[in-house]
Each structure stands twice: as structure tokens, then as C-alpha cells.
Amino acid sequence: MTQPIDINLNVNGRDVRVSVEPRRSLADCLRHDLSLTGTHVGCEHGVCGACTVMIDGEAVRSCLVLAVQAEDRLVETVEGLATDDCLGVIQDEFRNNHALQCGFCTPGILMTAQSLLSAEPEASNDRIREVLSGHICRCTGYIPIVTAIAKARDRLSAASRDH
Known part of the structure; x- marks a missing residue:
């Protein structure tokens, strides 16, 4: 067994120190060490997108x-x-x-949408579809997801114009 390493993270604006084995995935650290179970683990190969979180504003697969x-x-x-x-x-x-x-895929899709709209506040519906192509959802058919992200984009854009 490998000796655990103490690491410092800033998770959702809060500084945390956690002891992890060097081979532990970020997804497992978030779920098991920090009790942040909103990050879901699906395929564990970076294909499904359920484990997506943001690191320094960029969407990443936390299982990888x-x-x-x-x-x-x-x-x-x-x-x-x-x-x-x-x-x-x-x-x-x-x-x-x-x-x-x-709801299994939803947290990863939400984080991808957050990352996209932060980086590209005027992302087109085609761009939204392109970015979502890395997520697997077996329930919704994606149309309501694209609609929701487009409406969020429009709300955020209107709010930034008002300020």
C-alpha cells in the first residue's frame, strides 16, 4: 500500500486539506473523502461525462x-x-x-454548461450541442438540456447587460 499524501485543494471556494493515496482519482476524493456526492461516477473511463467538474474554470473528467x-x-x-x-x-x-x-448525468452536464457559458457567454445553440456531445444521457433526448442551457445563456447575458 502506498503512503498517503496530504494535499491542499480549494473546493467550491473553501480551502481543504485531505490525505489521499497518490493513485486516488479526484472523483473518489470528492465523493469519499470530502462527501461531495453530487459528482457521479459512471464509466470511469472519461467517456460518459457524469463525473465532470471544473478545475480552474475548465470542465474536466474527474475520474481521469x-x-x-x-x-x-x-x-x-x-x-x-x-x-x-x-x-x-x-x-x-x-x-x-x-x-x-x-438525474445521473445532470451534475456533469451542469458543470460543462457552467464552464462553457463562463468561457463563451454568447455560445450558439450549435456550440452548446457540440460541447454536450461528450455526455451520455439515456433519458432526456438532449433537446430540453440544450433549451435549458440556451435559456440560461440568455438570462446571464441579460443580467450582465443590466449591470
């Missing part, structure tokens, strides 16, 4: 990232999208547009 690789970096999970019991804009639009059913 070692926890030690995230040391001293900003990690954002689906738990960080809501504030004070208030859903984030993207989450709210998912609810309003019935963009989830079983």
Missing part, C-alpha cells in the same frame, strides 16, 4: 484526474452552483425546462 494533480487548484463541483439554498441560473433553467429525468 488524480487528486494530487488538483493540488493548489480551484475545484468546482455541482454543489458549488447553488448559493444560500438558491439554485444557480443553469440549475434553475434545468428545472424550468424539465431538462433532467433520472
